[in-house]
Amino acid sequence: SQKIEQNSEALNIQEGKTATLTCNYTNYSPAYLQWYRQDPGRGPVFLLLIRENEKEKRKERLKVTFDTTLKQSLFHITASQPADSATYLCAGGSNYQLIWGAGTKLIIKP
């Protein structure tokens, strides 16, 4: 079945360092990937979208890559801050239907 897999273990990063989260997809080829941030008790909030023909996208301290050979997207937060602590969700689709990963919890320690 079509799957999006994200590291289920929490990622602990020291403030100021770069956090890198991984999203792997299997059994399908999404035309685009989206990344969302989710805080406890809240709905996901859209961060970035990258298409299959794009290698890299940037937005302020955020960078996302899309490697169709590895079937993987990497999400980077540079100069991380405690306020970046949240769960980050990856979702991939080719139309309105998105397959979602379970998310990776990121903890930025001061």
Place this chain on the structure above:
Amino acid sequence: GAGVSQSPSNKVTEKGKDVELRCDPISGHTALYWYRQRLGQGLEFLIYFQGNSAPDKSGLPSDRFSAERTGESVSTLTIQRTQQEDSAVYLCASSPGGRGLEEKLFFGSGTQLSVL
């Protein structure tokens, strides 16, 4: 409104009872989605509405689940004869619609449903 609004935020019910969850999308958004989020799992697609087109109900897990949308506004998700496995957060999202591709979703804060 400024964002997607869902009510109630929390619902505790007894097994076998019916529940109704409400979603008010962003004004002007023609696309509306319902998702289910279980602890430690990815969002599970339930149903998709786009304008006046027939909804995509392919994600509804059983005939106990149904959803309606009035025009391009409010949507209600109904779960009949609730079971304990229905306990989850139910998220509603809307998007401007029309293209059906690549659109970013705007989510409500969800309804936490607990079936005792």
